[in-house]
Amino acid sequence: MSVEVPLPAVRRAVYRPVRGGNALEDTIARLIQTVRLGVVAPGESLPPERELAGLYGVSRDTVREAIRELADTGYLVRRRGRYGGTFVADPLPQPAAVGVSATELEDVLGLRRVLEAGAARAAAGRTLDSDARAELWARHEEAAVVGIADYRRLDTLLHLTIAELAAVPSLVALIAENRAQVNVWLDAFPLLPRNIEHSNAQHEAIVSAILAGRTDAAEAAILEHLAGSEALLRGFLG
Incomplete structure (x- = not known):
């Protein structure tokens, strides 16, 4: 044995x-x-x-x-x-120097969870008109079919659209500032094609929950989605 x-x-x-x-x-x-x-x-x-x-x-x-x-x-x-x-690999690729401490990383990611989970819940709790519903779904579809070069921008636009639909004007500015910092860190390593596929599937779950008015499901779906990029950020930068 x-x-x-x-x-x-x-x-x-x-x-x-x-x-x-x-x-x-x-x-x-x-x-x-x-x-x-x-x-x-x-x-x-x-x-x-x-x-x-x-x-x-x-x-x-x-x-x-x-x-x-x-x-x-x-x-x-x-x-x-x-x-x-x-x-x-020997030698290993040299990561881009982004100058982020573990404390700063966790602070920004923690704030992102609070802001974006709240935005998703608030958006799902509202009665959205047909134009708002169509815009949200269109943002999801655009991100799902775009190439790697433009993915980060359209991914960000989808998340900002969710923030707008929460109908808390100052929330949009806070999420925009937070995502700008996160995107700088994400740009320090390459986009991973399989991760994009997974991200798009999670986007669909988030958007579907918002459109169905399922607040708990929308919050849970976006937190799961954010956890994926957090894992990558900690892996590459932590």
């Missing part, structure tokens, strides 16, 4: 199960943490996909997609053959 050797604390931290709502983003963030903390050094191999899936509590497809995204952005290298596997 084999005896499992306990993982050191840092390994247990990065190889723990992820949350269900943002499995892909959290898996990417855990892999980035593994690299940034030196748990797996440049040039060394990650555990096999099957093992990672078990450690994270996600499907092998999710692990494979996360690895593919990070390989495309230069953090990981996939090799085939007898000595193949997934290896940490």
